[in-house]
Structure formats: structure tokens, C-alpha cells
Amino acid sequence: MTATGNAAIHYLEQFREQRPELPGREPAWLDGLRREALEHLATAGLPTPRDEAWKYTNVSSIAAQAFTPAAPGAAVPDRALLESLLEPGLGGPRLVFVNGRYLPELSSPPALGGGVRVRPLAAALAEGGESLRPHLAWPPGDGSGFTALNTAFMADGACIELAPGARLEEPLHLVFVGGEDVLASPRNLIIAGAESSATVVEEYVGPEGGRYLTNTHTRISLEEKAQLVHYRLNRESLRAFHMGELRIRQAAGSRFVSTAVALGGLISRTEVRVDFSGEGAETRLNGLYVASGRQHTDHHLHIDHRLPGCTSEQFFKGVLDGAARGVFSGRVVVHPDAQHTDARQSNKSLLLSRNAEMDARPQLEIYADDVKCAHGATVGQLDGDALFYLRARGVGEAEARHLLIHAFVGDVLDRIPLPPLRQALERLLWARLDRREAAGA
Amino acid sequence: MLTIKNLTASINDKPILRGIDLEVRPGEVHAIMGPNGSGKSTLANVLAGREDYAVTGGEVSWQGRDLLALAPEERAREGIFLAFQYPVEIPGVSNVNLLKAALNAKLKHLGREELDAYDFLALVKERMKLVQMPEDFLYRAVNEGFSGGEKKRNEVLQMAVLEPLLGILDETDSGLDIDALKIVADGVNALRAPDRSFVVVTHYQRLLDYIVPDHVHVLAHGRIVKSGGKELALDLERRGYGWIAELERGAGDDARA
Numbered sequence: 001m002t003a004t005g006n007a008a009i010h011y012l013e014q015f016r017e018q019r020p021e022l023p024g025r026e027p028a029w030l031d032g033l034r035r036e037a038l039e040h041l042a043t044a045g046l047p048t049p050r051d052e053a054w055k056y057t058n059v060s061s062i063a064a065q066a067f068t069p070a071a072p073g074a075a076v077p078d079r080a081l082l083e084s085l086l087e088p089g090l091g092g093p094r095l096v097f098v099n100g101r102y103l104p105e106l107s108s109p110p111a112l113g114g115g116v117r118v119r120p121l122a123a124a125l126a127e128g129g130e131s132l133r134p135h136l137a138w139p140p141g142d143g144s145g146f147t148a149l150n151t152a153f154m155a156d157g158a159c160i161e162l163a164p165g166a167r168l169e170e171p172l173h174l175v176f177v178g179g180e181d182v183l184a185s186p187r188n189l190i191i192a193g194a195e196s197s198a199t200v201v202e203e204y205v206g207p208e209g210g211r212y213l214t215n216t217h218t219r220i221s222l223e224e225k226a227q228l229v230h231y232r233l234n235r236e237s238l239r240a241f242h243m244g245e246l247r248i249r250q251a252a253g254s255r256f257v258s259t260a261v262a263l264g265g266l267i268s269r270t271e272v273r274v275d276f277s278g279e280g281a282e283t284r285l286n287g288l289y290v291a292s293g294r295q296h297t298d299h300h301l302h303i304d305h306r307l308p309g310c311t312s313e314q315f316f317k318g319v320l321d322g323a324a325r326g327v328f329s330g331r332v333v334v335h336p337d338a339q340h341t342d343a344r345q346s347n348k349s350l351l352l353s354r355n356a357e358m359d360a361r362p363q364l365e366i367y368a369d370d371v372k373c374a375h376g377a378t379v380g381q382l383d384g385d386a387l388f389y390l391r392a393r394g395v396g397e398a399e400a401r402h403l404l405i406h407a408f409v410g411d412v413l414d415r416i417p418l419p420p421l422r423q424a425l426e427r428l429l430w431a432r433l434d435r436r437e438a439a440g441a
Numbered sequence: 442m443l444t445i446k447n448l449t450a451s452i453n454d455k456p457i458l459r460g461i462d463l464e465v466r467p468g469e470v471h472a473i474m475g476p477n478g479s480g481k482s483t484l485a486n487v488l489a490g491r492e493d494y495a496v497t498g499g500e501v502s503w504q505g506r507d508l509l510a511l512a513p514e515e516r517a518r519e520g521i522f523l524a525f526q527y528p529v530e531i532p533g534v535s536n537v538n539l540l541k542a543a544l545n546a547k548l549k550h551l552g553r554e555e556l557d558a559y560d561f562l563a564l565v566k567e568r569m570k571l572v573q574m575p576e577d578f579l580y581r582a583v584n585e586g587f588s589g590g591e592k593k594r595n596e597v598l599q600m601a602v603l604e605p606l607l608g609i610l611d612e613t614d615s616g617l618d619i620d621a622l623k624i625v626a627d628g629v630n631a632l633r634a635p636d637r638s639f640v641v642v643t644h645y646q647r648l649l650d651y652i653v654p655d656h657v658h659v660l661a662h663g664r665i666v667k668s669g670g671k672e673l674a675l676d677l678e679r680r681g682y683g684w685i686a687e688l689e690r691g692a693g694d695d696a697r698a
Contacts, residue, residue: 389529389583392489393543393599394517394550403542407533407582 005045007063008145011183012042014069015152021071022155030125033138037151046145053144056327056359057269057298062241067183067213069153070099077179077207082106085177085205088424092170095120098177100184100214101156110172115163115196118172121187122156132159135189135219143271146243150217154187157216160200161191164223168198171229171418178206178214178240188218192226194251199229201421204244204264206237213241220247222254224278229257231421235428236264238295244270250310252278259416261425262289262297263432269298269327280309287316288412290432291324291356298327305338305368314345317412319405319433320356328377331363338368345375350382350408405433442467442638443488443508443607448499449663450487457483459663460499465607468635472649472674473642475660476682481642482526484660485611488640489523490516504606517543518550520606524596524613531583536595539583540565540602547603568601572628590621597628608632608639614648626651646678661685 015038022034046063047054068074076082076098086096086106093110095118096103102120109118124132138151158174176186190200204214214236222228236242242265248256262268274283283303291297303312314330328347349358360377382404390400409429416422443465450458457480465471475481487494488501490513501508508516531539545555556564565579572594584592593613600608610629614622629639629652641652649657649671657673658665666685667673 383529383531385529386531388491388513389525389531390534390539390542391513392491392517392523392525393539394514394546394603395539395542396514396546397512399542399546400514403534403538404531407531410533 007066008041008045010066011069011149011152012038018069018071018153022153029133030129030136033136034152036140037138037148040141041145041148041152044141044145044148046149051144053300053329056325056329057267057296059243059267062213062243062267065213068181069183069185070101070155070179072101074099074101074182075179076103077177081207082177085207086175088420088427090171090173090201090420090424092173093118094173094175095158096175096177097156097158097184097186099179099182100176100186110168110170115166115193116168117161117163119159120156121154121159121189124159132189135191135221136187143245146215147217147245149183150185150187150215150245153183153185154217155185157186157188159189160198161189162193162196162198162226164193164195166193166196171199171201171421173201174203176202176204176214176216178204178210178212178236180207180210180212183213183215186214186216188216190218190220190228192220192222192228194223195225196223197227199418201231201233203233204236204242206240206264208237209239210237211239212237213243215243217245218247220249220256222248222250222256222281224251225253226251227255229418230259231416231418232258232260232270233425234260234262234264234268234270236268238264238266238293240265242268244268246270246272248272248274248283250274250276250278250281250283252280254278254281256283257286258284259286259288259412260299261287262291262299263428265295265297267296269300271300272302274303274312276305276307276310279307282311284313285315286412286415287314288409289316289318289326290320290429291318291326292321292432293324294322295324296327297324299329300327301330303332303343305332305334305341305343308338309340310338311342312344314347315412315415316347317409318349318358319352319409320349320358321352323353323355325356326358328359329361329363330375332365332373332375334364334366334368334371334373336367339370341368341371341373343371343373347377348408349379350405351379352382352405402433442504444500444502446500446502448484448487448501449497450483450494451497452483452494456497457494457663458487461663461665463658463665465638465640467638468633469656470633470639470641470652470654472654472657473640473660474644474646474657474674474677476685477644479660480663481644481660482611485523485526485609485640485642488516488609489513489521514546515550517603517605518547522600522603522605522608524593524600524608524610526611526613526615528584528587528592528596530585530587532585534583535580536583537565537579540599543599544602565602568598571601571631572597573624574598589616590618590624593617593621593625594628597625601628601632604632606637608637610639610641610643612642612644614643614645622648623651646674649674659685
């Protein structure tokens, strides 16, 4: 039996134990969904490098460890530790989840009203959740073993509903805290009615040195002309594992701008899948990854242009040091009817050490003839001539490297128009990079 | 001030400098001329500390200190400035940030207080006038998209802000039209001072019409084969580098003697 097969059996056993505790035994549809997903997991197992989409990301070390799916009442880190992990906050409304479950004591949800409804998913499901059913659907065989695993164990997360025209004025901060040996399976829903708008920050943190698995899944549905600015910040423990999925469905004229920043996790992967269901929709996926030591960081993007006049952009940059490995797989498919598509894709990585490695796979498949498409990928080192030029002006070597790395990541940071988040990110980024510089890695 | 004794250097095990001797005193302007491949730019880069070149022998003393033991940034802070033949484009780093980082590094090294934002900007803007550089250049990325002339003016601007004791101009005239050449030369001349020296590396005599040297040295195959006053540059212009071969044979004989 393979490690991934064993993992599937482990989680099957866990499911048997926990099933009575999981929300949604009533309604029966949810229970059915979980069982179908588990069935799939038991047959297909967790992904292996033989799966094309997982060729460069080997998760056998995740499969080899038996994490315990978070149960209600699982141990929660003490208050002081939690509060330190929540720094730096954004000062606005916040929902905190520990091991994937809502923690009201540390949360401050936005005020109800104005067509904005923000609830923990568990609460929504306890009320029947019939309206959420289409947003939780799991088509047989959908996604990877991790998708199935999340579907089986999803219990809580943020459920954000915006009525047509509603505006969430302040950025909504969702913080997910991981705990030792636990599998957390947050499931988030953002359902934005026509012409509504919001900014949502998803942040994943964990105690330093903590070993756990976050397997998170967020679904976003944007109705006509809805606008969502989305941030995804992974600053998990450097020993933790992070598997994240983001699925976006966009109706005509909607706009989705996302920035994913990956700093944490021993192995981390973020999958983003965008489907346009209407014309003239726009999606911009920005990303920044920083990895060192033996970290592995993977971004797997898939955008389908099936309808005319949609715009997509992927703009990803990364800095890799030590023996870190980065993967970028960006796939854009422009189907035959998707005329006047504007699709751009860019991935640039900076390798600071000889042992760092980057696999960049920009893929553009175009089946329409009247489109604007461009893609490019570069992998390089710090420019030795630039370094000497700065030093020849009196700038010390460490500061010169700092300036050049800052210049490299600067244009991704420039795409974060939320000052408190941007400042927090700059601090986190430099804390990571400077620690690396100090260690001489 | 700067004393070079029997300096030899190579790149990828290929000897380029084969024994340079040179003495530069405060306030002097020395021109180093010579045909392509004679080692002029190597000399300039070795003095600035470029690590691509291996110094294989000899000594360089700078104000009584062993220059070759210093890192490039230490040389810069101790007052040596190399104006690059090919100034490097650095996307994402603005001119103003580079100037600030460079000037502060130097002031800190000298144990002086860093300039505040107001004084710094006042200084930079005043020095920009020297090279007739419009203000928006300050906020553009270092040399990115600059024309050849703009890049060289930017080098002179950096020199004017950093106020070195020794300016090394590495073929600063290459690729410049006559107007740009004049602006650059005027900038350099404005910086001439009794305690500030220049080493001007050039292929052509033309630049020396504007920056008049006290001494001219002819470099060939990694050695100074002839030294003289400014009239030597005119001689070279008239006779070309062809007669250098004869000088070299002479220098070779001297070396064997």
C-alpha cells in the first residue's frame, strides 16, 4: 500500500469517528457529499508526482503523517500565543479560526446590514444552508485528493454574502491559526451579488515550529459587475504544510483582483482556478513567494477563457534561497469562442543560492484568432554588475543586495493598494529575507 | 596620494596589466591613453575593486593605506570614485535612493551625521545643475532607459554628490556627441580642486581638449610605455597609435635590461 493510500485509509477511519460531530448530518445532501468525496479519496488517494498537475510537488511526506482532523473542542493555543500570532492586525473587522473553527472571543465581525452578511460557515449550515448548496457542490472526481479531503471534513470557515449593490466598506480580515498535529479544513464562501464590492484578506498563521496541515478551500462567486479585491497571505509555521485552493466563478463585467503572498510552510501549494461565466470579466492574479531552507512553494493557476472579451493577468514573482524549490504553473486556455481575450502571464524568480531551484511552466493555449496574449518566464540571479556598481558607490554589500531584492519584488508590492497590509507585508518580507541574510544561507 | 608600484593583474588567467607604475599627487589630472586592449579599463576597474580581475602582483597605496586590501565599498567611502564606461541600469532602484544610500554610507564611514531629507535634496538639486540634468531624473530608476549621454552625466552627478578625492573616468567620452561631451567635461572641471585628483582613461585626445591633463601616459600591452605633458596627447592624435609598437619594443628592452 502506498503512503497516499494509507493516508486515505487513515482519514477514512477518522471520518468514521468524527462523523457524528460534523455539522450537516442534517441536511442529508451534505452528508452525501462528504461520503462521495471520501469514496473518491479512498480510491484515488492523495496526489503523487505521477499526476501531471503534481509533477513538481511531491506530497508523500504529507501523506506519511497522520494528522488528526480538527474536532470541536480540540486544544486551542493559549490566548497570549494566539494574540501574538494575530499581529500585525489590520484594525478592521476580523474573523479568527483556530484549527479551522471559528473563535468568537478573538473575532470582531462587521456590522450586519446594508446587504452584507458575514457568518461562520458552521452557523450557516446549522440553519440548513440550502442556499449554499450550489456553492458547496462537489462534482464527482473534482480536483485532487486534497479537494476531496477538504470536502469530507469541512466544518467551518467564513461565509460572506453580499446582496446586489452591497459594499463591504472595510477590508475583512480572515485569520486561520494552525495547531500541532492537526488537519484543519477551512471552507470559505464569498458570494457577491451584482455590483457589490468587498475586500477580503485570508491569512494563514501558525506557532513557530508547529507541524500541522492546513487544507483550505475558498470558493468565490461574483455576479454581474461585482468587484472583489482578495489577498491571500501564507505565513504558516516553517514546518507546517499548506494546501490551498481558490475557485472563482465570474459573471459578466465582474472584476477580481487577487494577490497571493507565500512566505511560510515547509511544503505549500496554492491552486487558483478561474472560470468566466459572462463576457467582459476581468481577473488579475498577482503573487509573491519567498522560500529558503528546504521550503517548497508551488503556485498552480488555471484560467479558462470560454467567452469573448475577458481579461486575465498573472503576475508572479519569487525569491528563493538555500535549497528552496519554487514551482509556478500558469495555464491559460483561450477557447475558440473567446474572441477579444486579453491574457497576460508573467513569472520571474530570483535565485539567491546555487542550491535553490525553480520550475516555471507558463502555458498559453490559444484556440481563438482575434486575441491579445503574452507570456514570459525568467529565472535569474542578482545582477553581479549592478551589485558592483552599488558597491563602487560606497553601498555595503548587504545593503546593495537588499536594494536589489527590494527592487525585484517592488512591483508586486506596488500592486497592493491597502497601506496597512502593504506595510505589514514589507516588514514580514524583510524579517524573512534578513534572517536569511544573517544566517548567510 | 595614489602610488601604484609594479601592478600586475589578469582576468581568467590571462595577464592584462604587466607592471604599472604611477604616482598621482593631490590636484593632478592624469590621462591614461592607449589603443584598445592595452589595459586602460582594467586599470580603472582594478583600482575600484572589481572582483573579476585578479591582482597578481605589485602594490597600490592610497593615502598611505593598502588599497588592494579594501572592499569596493570601502574604497568608495575612502574617496575613490569610478565613473563607469558602461553605467549599469538598475530597474526598481531610483537615482535618488542610490544617491542617498551612497552618501549616507560615506558620511557614516567618516563618522559624520547623515543629511536630513531637506539638506540632502538641496545638495542633490544644486549638483544636478552642474550636469544640466532635469529633476525628474532623480526619481527614475538608475540609468534605466537613459541615453548614452544621460548615463555619463549621471555618473558625473554621482561624483559631484559624493565629492571623491580621486575621480577615475573610464572612457567617459565614448559614445558622446560634442554637446554631451562638453556638459560632462564642464561638470568634471567644476569639480577640480587642489585636493582632488583625476585619472582620465580615454582612447581619444578629444576629451583632453576639455579636461586638460597635467600628465599623459601611454599604455600598451599592460605597461606604461611613455609619459609626458599634455602635448603628448596631441602627438598621439597626430601620429596615431602605430608608433607605439616601437615604444613597446623599447620598453621591452628596458624591462629585459
